[in-house]
Amino acid sequence: MTEHKLMDPAGARDLYLPEMAEIVAVKDLTDQEKLYEIVLPEGRELGHKPGQFVAVSMFGAGEAPFSVSSSPTRLGSFELGVRKVGMLTEMMHRLVPGEKVGIRGPFGNGFDMEALRGKDLLIIAGGIGLVPMRSLINYAIDRRDDFGRLIICYGSHSDAELLFNDERKLWDQDPRIEHHVTVDVGSDEWTGNTGVITTLIPRLELDLSRTVACVCGPPVMYRYVQLALRSKGLPEKEIFMSLERRMKCGVGKCGHCQINNTFVCTEGPVYNGLELKSLQEAL
Amino acid sequence: MALKPRIGIFDFTGCEGCELNHLNFEDQLLDILEHVEIVEWREAMDGRADELDIAFVEGSLSTPDCIERIHEIRRKSKVLVAVGACAVLGGINAMKNIRPIEEVREEVYGKDKYLFPTLPALPLSAVVEVDHSIRGCPMTQLEFLKVFTSLVMGKQPVQEDYAVCVECKLKENECVVEKGMICLGPVTRAGCDAHCPTFGQMCIGCRGLVTDPRLEAMEEILVAQGLSMDEARKKLQMFNANQLEGVTS
Amino acid sequence: MTAMMLDNDRVVDFVTHLQENKPVYAPHAKGRSSFVFDQVEKPDDVVLDYPRTLHSIKKFFLPPQDDLLDFNLVENSFTEPELKPFDAVFLGVHSYDLHAVMRLDYVYSQGNPERNYLARRQGAVFVGVSFTPDKHHFSGSVGIGTNDTTGFDVFLHIVDDGYAVEALTEAGTDLLQGFDMPVYEGALPASAHFEQHIYVPQGKLLDVFDHGYHSVVWSDEAAHCTGCGTCNLICPTCSCFNVEDHVDVTVTHGTRTRSWDSCMLRGFGEVAGGEVFRENLADRQRHRVYRKFKYISDETGEPWCVGCGRCTMNCTAGISIVNIVNRLVNEYDKSRAAV
Ligand SMILES: Cc1cc2nc3c(=O)[nH]c(=O)nc-3n(C[C@H](O)[C@H](O)[C@H](O)COP(=O)(O)OP(=O)(O)OC[C@H]3O[C@@H](n4cnc5c(N)ncnc54)[C@H](O)[C@@H]3O)c2cc1C
Ligand code: SF4
Ligand code: SF4
Ligand code: FES
Numbered sequence: 065m066t067e068h069k070l071m072d073p074a075g076a077r078d079l080y081l082p083e084m085a086e087i088v089a090v091k092d093l094t095d096q097e098k099l100y101e102i103v104l105p106e107g108r109e110l111g112h113k114p115g116q117f118v119a120v121s122m123f124g125a126g127e128a129p130f131s132v133s134s135s136p137t138r139l140g141s142f143e144l145g146v147r148k149v150g151m152l153t154e155m156m157h158r159l160v161p162g163e164k165v166g167i168r169g170p171f172g173n174g175f176d177m178e179a180l181r182g183k184d185l186l187i188i189a190g191g192i193g194l195v196p197m198r199s200l201i202n203y204a205i206d207r208r209d210d211f212g213r214l215i216i217c218y219g220s221h222s223d224a225e226l227l228f229n230d231e232r233k234l235w236d237q238d239p240r241i242e243h244h245v246t247v248d249v250g251s252d253e254w255t256g257n258t259g260v261i262t263t264l265i266p267r268l269e270l271d272l273s274r275t276v277a278c279v280c281g282p283p284v285m286y287r288y289v290q291l292a293l294r295s296k297g298l299p300e301k302e303i304f305m306s307l308e309r310r311m312k313c314g315v316g317k318c319g320h321c322q323i324n325n326t327f328v329c330t331e332g333p334v335y336n337g338l339e340l341k342s343l344q345e346a347l
Numbered sequence: 348m349a350l351k352p353r354i355g356i357f358d359f360t361g362c363e364g365c366e367l368n369h370l371n372f373e374d375q376l377l378d379i380l381e382h383v384e385i386v387e388w389r390e391a392m393d394g395r396a397d398e399l400d401i402a403f404v405e406g407s408l409s410t411p412d413c414i415e416r417i418h419e420i421r422r423k424s425k426v427l428v429a430v431g432a433c434a435v436l437g438g439i440n441a442m443k444n445i446r447p448i449e450e451v452r453e454e455v456y457g458k459d460k461y462l463f464p465t466l467p468a469l470p471l472s473a474v475v476e477v478d479h480s481i482r483g484c485p486m487t488q489l490e491f492l493k494v495f496t497s498l499v500m501g502k503q504p505v506q507e508d509y510a511v512c513v514e515c516k517l518k519e520n521e522c523v524v525e526k527g528m529i530c531l532g533p534v535t536r537a538g539c540d541a542h543c544p545t546f547g548q549m550c551i552g553c554r555g556l557v558t559d560p561r562l563e564a565m566e567e568i569l570v571a572q573g574l575s576m577d578e579a580r581k582k583l584q585m586f587n588a589n590q591l592e593g594v595t596s
Numbered sequence: 597m598t599a600m601m602l603d604n605d606r607v608v609d610f611v612t613h614l615q616e617n618k619p620v621y622a623p624h625a626k627g628r629s630s631f632v633f634d635q636v637e638k639p640d641d642v643v644l645d646y647p648r649t650l651h652s653i654k655k656f657f658l659p660p661q662d663d664l665l666d667f668n669l670v671e672n673s674f675t676e677p678e679l680k681p682f683d684a685v686f687l688g689v690h691s692y693d694l695h696a697v698m699r700l701d702y703v704y705s706q707g708n709p710e711r712n713y714l715a716r717r718q719g720a721v722f723v724g725v726s727f728t729p730d731k732h733h734f735s736g737s738v739g740i741g742t743n744d745t746t747g748f749d750v751f752l753h754i755v756d757d758g759y760a761v762e763a764l765t766e767a768g769t770d771l772l773q774g775f776d777m778p779v780y781e782g783a784l785p786a787s788a789h790f791e792q793h794i795y796v797p798q799g800k801l802l803d804v805f806d807h808g809y810h811s812v813v814w815s816d817e818a819a820h821c822t823g824c825g826t827c828n829l830i831c832p833t834c835s836c837f838n839v840e841d842h843v844d845v846t847v848t849h850g851t852r853t854r855s856w857d858s859c860m861l862r863g864f865g866e867v868a869g870g871e872v873f874r875e876n877l878a879d880r881q882r883h884r885v886y887r888k889f890k891y892i893s894d895e896t897g898e899p900w901c902v903g904c905g906r907c908t909m910n911c912t913a914g915i916s917i918v919n920i921v922n923r924l925v926n927e928y929d930k931s932r933a934a935v
Contacts, residue, residue, distance in 0.1 A: 070717055073711050073717075075709065076710060077711065080665065084672070084673070123668075123669055124669055151503040155502055158501070163672075164672055283871065313837075316707045318854075325895075330707060345879070499847050500669075505840070508863050509863055510824040512825060513826075513829060521627030521630040525627070526628045530912070534822055557862070561822045561877070568913055
């Protein structure tokens with residue numbers, strides 16, 4: 065190995081020290097998901113891009129990654145939507161306003177908002193995938209003239225599990241948002257679409273020359289959504305997918321999130337279909 | 348902490364080595380008692396409680412009476428923790444499961460065998476829902492405290508699910524296989540801080556198997572070291588009879 | 597620069613001399629037939645003629661267990677443990693192990709540079725020693741000879757009756773100040789012969805790995821593998837870690853600790869809900885080996901395996917990385933011949 069100069073530690077950051085941030089509001093989304101509004105010390109902005117995530121730290125339980133759900137266009141605080149699934153998330157669900165959690169980040173590449181400017185945005189969210197996508201959606205709503213059409217396809221397992229119902233009502237009323245929803249299994253009261261999320265795709269009328277798809281959902285979803293979009297004629301490089309992997313550091317050091325030669329925490333979580341093709345372990 | 352969790356300690360069939368271990372916690376006992384109220388414990392106090400936050404249960408189930416008692420404990424406890432290899436896996440007691448039960452009764456009780464109804468030695472999880480396990484024969488203080496502090500914090504205890512080799516390597520032990528011994532470390536769940544190999548002993552597998560254990564690969568290694576296939580299987584069955592027979596996962 | 601002669605019977609004096617300014621870490625015997633790097637208490641205990649240590653010197657800069665922060669549960673606050681440079685002399689280091697440190701230097705300097713590692717890495721002085729390859733060493737195949745002095749401040753070449761001592765840096769010259777040795781008269785010996793080889797030139801290795809992704813080698817080898825993780829945990833260039841919080845018995849304090857981890861373990865890629873990315877052991881074997889020969893190598897142009905032989909020697913299932921690579925090379929050559 066060629067010897068290279070060892071970097072001076074003075075130039076290196078403390079990668080693993082969180083900042084203590086205050087939870088200012090907690091809202092129930094469903095009985096499994098809660099939305100947290102969080103303020104950094106001195107009201108500093110998080111400075112994130114849609115699609116980026118933070119590591120939340122609760123002493124004694126550890127750390128876990130969560131996508132930022134709020135748009136960077138809305139200043140003063142940021143929001144995380146957290147599903148209760150395990151050790152740390154269960155403890156998080158007991159937190160009340162006024163309490164503090166550690167925050168590191170924002171991490172990851174996020175969506176390239178400059179590249180999306182002027183495009184028709186086709187947003188496809190499955191289940192909790194709406195949490196990160198909401199950041200992108202609200203960004204596009206707040207800078208509505210920077211983008212073409214805003215098409216949102218949202219699928220959920222059941223109607224009881226649908227997220228952000230209040231906000232989505234506003235999307236329904238907005239003439240400049242096309243908002244389609246489907247559930248796998250509807251209750252007796254459900255009058256909307258039923259079927260998996262891919263059933264929404266064939267009926268869309270897309271202008272292929274200017275459409276970009278942004279996809280987030282459970283791992284099984286990606287392959288099928290990609291197939292459906294490809295058969296509509298959308299090129300792979302216009303399909304952006306946000307991946308999930310186990311993460312322990314968020315800064316490209318712990319190795320947990322690595323798939324083939326990419327680190328999801330630093331080079332992802334957002335990849336386009338072309339990039340994913342060469343990552344055989346991705347989907 | 349608003350209210351101290353109410354705790355009960357129970358024992359079934361086993362050597363009681365695990366329970367006695369509680370008593371060896373002199374240094375930590377005061378700290379523990381800060382956080383909980385022990386309301387039922389046969390070895391150290393009289394009386395029974397109607398409701399418990401956490402039940403620590405040691406020993407395997409091997410008589411109809413045991414089955415009744417464990418159901419009762421389950422009913423009155425919010426959280427049930429299986430303590431030690433007997434409770435978690437059936438323990439060495441479960442070795443008898445791989446032989447016909449009548450034969451075992453004959454051997455143990457001779458002609459009096461019909462006076463002693465006995466079942467195959469079962470882990471608690473074969474009969475009731477178990478929330479958490481503290482593994483090992485005997486369990487270690489370290490691990491008891493880990494599960495204990497987690498529960499006091501209201502946090503799910505983390506169960507190691509990787510091989511004993513990991514802990515052995517982290518401690519820079521010389522591998523006992525290097526010394527010509529056999530070792531079940533590669534398929535046995537860690538959490539004991541590689542206690543036996545650290546003292547130059549083989550791992551006999553008292554903590555049970557990791558998830559998705561590579562048994563064929565392990566048997567191959569043992570056979571390459573000179574054991575017959577039958578002997579290799581027996582080594583693996585010592586603590587894992589129930590898991591290998593599909594009684595528990 | 598001329599080398600000096602250190603006779604075998606003066607090695608203990610030499611170690612004592614090194615101890616004058618800084619603590620000295622060197623190989624010591626452990627157990628039946630193993631060696632470990634440890635701080636020298638008695639210069640007599642130092643072993644300079646050894647095959648390899650259990651852990652490499654990585655353990656000093658990236659400890660097996662490393663506290664990232666201490667937290668206080670009552671106040672919901674934390675403090676950072678002090679990061680001290682490992683300001684010491686490392687005596688008796690083999691060439692491949694220092695090459696491994698240089699690879700870690702790269703990993704912890706690029707991207708997000710990590711203060712924890714870099715702070716500990718300051719101040720170290722390396723005194724190397726050449727070695728006699730055993731049946732597992734193959735560093736020669738990845739361009740690291742037994743007397744490769746890259747990165748060392750002082751190097752001890754094994755010669756008849758002792759060592760030919762070369763000072764290679766200013767720090768090295770300073771270290772030898774005040775310890776008189778006669779000039780070594782002969783020529784410095786060439787790299788010793790290796791018994792183990794990867795049969796492929798450097799440049800071709802990248803092609804071999806481009807080709808080997810779907811090879812049967814992975815499932816063949818995985819069939820005998822227990823997935824125990826040992827091969828990663830003793831590798832001098834593996835640097836993956838897990839992070840966990842540990843709470844003390846008073847439930848008021850605790851530490852956030854990182855510990856060495858292994859991509860051969862099933863749980864390495866497991867997420868909440870039970871999904872395991874890289875569930876298949878064959879895929880994990882491939883990932884391990886691709887991390888040594890392809891992924892980061894594509895970026896840096898260098899193999900990330902330094903040929904120490906630890907993973908092969910420590911695998912109870914007898915899985916050999918040399919064998920894996922040679923099988924891939926073989927398959928590649930056959931496919932070339934078929935075209
Ligand atoms: C980029 C990214 C964005 C995410 N965004 C969200 C979000 O917006 N909302 C949400 O509810 N969840 C999100 N997740 C998933 C979330 O991180 C896991 O649900 C969480 O880690 C579970 O932690 P736990 O301690 O409750 O579960 P346990 O099963 O007890 O997990 C223990 C530890 O394993 C690791 N781990 C487990 N699952 C995951 C996982 N899926 N990803 C990474 N590490 C994991 C964590 O370190 C965790 O603390 C995201 C994951 C990633 C990778
Ligand atoms: S040391 Fe051997 S048995 Fe263990 S994981 Fe590595 S290759 Fe498999
Ligand atoms: S892969 Fe094996 S031979 Fe190569 S450096 Fe790591 S432990 Fe040594
Ligand atoms: S999360 Fe640690 S490397 Fe990506």
